[in-house]
Amino acid sequence: MLDLDSLFNLSYGMCIVSSKSEDKVNGCIVNTVFQVTPEPPMVAISVNRGNLTWDYIKDSGVFAVSILAEEAPTLLMGKFGFRSGRDFNKFQDVQHRLGETGCPVVTDSVVGFIEAEVTDSVDVETHTIFIAKIVACQCLCDDKYPMTYNYYRDVKHGRTPKSAATYHETKE
């Protein structure tokens, strides 16, 4: 039995993954970020190979993960989740700063961030899993809650783009 709705029972957090290429920056929303090892602290993310952010991570070998708070506005989610950085600069009009890796870190509507250097990657069909060593991480707000994927879908009634790892037609 393959009841794909059951996959919505997996829990995730909502993040903006960002990277750089020369003097350009870009980012996209992913819900697939997990810590792989505690020592050294390493993280894995899955990014669609069609995303401009994928090009930038491949090019620079570094990325940042801005962990979104529940209060993150729909406009921010839409800008990073449904539009392409090939058409405009997503970080214009978004509060951010460049981190230690040079990747942009969102500083508004987030609970913290991670910066990491890619050590390995695996192509999986339409996506690539990037495995990376954490080189910087910080809490940015202790009184906010991280936005889970369930919160995004159930409370904010957010949609999922076709490029996402967890997209499927049944419930969208």
Next chain:
Amino acid sequence: MLDLDSLFNLSYGMCIVSSKSEDKVNGCIVNTVFQVTPEPPMVAISVNRGNLTWDYIKDSGVFAVSILAEEAPTLLMGKFGFRSGRDFNKFQDVQHRLGETGCPVVTDSVVGFIEAEVTDSVDVETHTIFIAKIVACQCLCDDKYPMTYNYYRDVKHGRTPKSAATYHETKE
């Protein structure tokens, strides 16, 4: 800055990953399960290389993920999270059935399950990321909520074993 407490802002779900080896079965708790691609539906998990479940997944090439509900009792969490299957049969006295892959699926205190066949794996320091094609998945209970890692830590006051991807000493 490397403030590892900030990594607790990443959201996860709590699952029992199980596998088989000949006529033996075993499982362990992981919070690192994510969908990698929607079509074909594929999933990735991270398992400590010292765990017996790791041996079984390597041996059989299949695993099941039982997605725990918030109501899962501490006794179940302790059995699968803090004890080794080398010492006793963890599935004795736990409601379960063998799935299509022959891996045991927990049928009590869960919201659903996934069964998958490993297509690739990557060693990352102490852990291995297994990438796998989903061959079966099903909701088992629509009126329960999946247990998130934050719920486990904040509401159930659960601890994290040293073998876990997200273990670190500061807050444990």
